[in-house]
Amino acid sequence: NAGVTQTPKFRVLKTGQSMTLLCAQDMNHEYMYWYRQDPGMGLRLIHYSVGEGTTAKGEVPDGYNVSRLKKQNFLLGLESAAPSQTSVYFCASRDPNQPQHFGDGTRLSIL
């Protein structure tokens, strides 16, 4: 999965705390995505971006915000973490009509 780097790899938060997950890609891809993965649910799209400065809502956007100020970075924010946001978060990037490349995930636990 060289090319898409997620930071941090693990994090434990208390309910109500805030944090930002960082995704960085070095492939100059136009599109970037944030997914969450829960048991038995596959991957669900939270937010995505089709270019620098643009963002759009996915399937499960509530409780999350994103920003794409630089083409290579896509940030996912949790303003007030809730136990329901305990999950594994994956970032992906791609160019139009090309496959997605995924990072190795961020494992987030909300207590």
Add this chain to the structure above:
Amino acid sequence: TQLLEQSPQFLSIQEGENLTVYCNSSSVFSSLQWYRQEPGEGPVLLVTVVTGGEVKKLKRLTFQFGDARKDSSLHITAAQPGDTGLYLCAGPTNTGNQFYFGTGTSLTVIP
């Protein structure tokens, strides 16, 4: 409600056996992708099928896209322990900017 349903959810077989996993939807997709995900890593693309009835082979893996482009199957011949992982199917939205992922099939191949 998941747009793409995969079955079975879990599968445990002995090395050397054959198996088939399924990805079904009530919606028509322009293409479907298959990914394999190993523990602690992000999904990695195996194949994309784009034509109804299409069959693609990747060594011991055979992928088929349904004639109506609503379903797909993955057949593995003579499974090996290295085939162990989570298999995910995914299909694009009408705009092609987003992807729906299936619920996943977790495969364990016992030596």
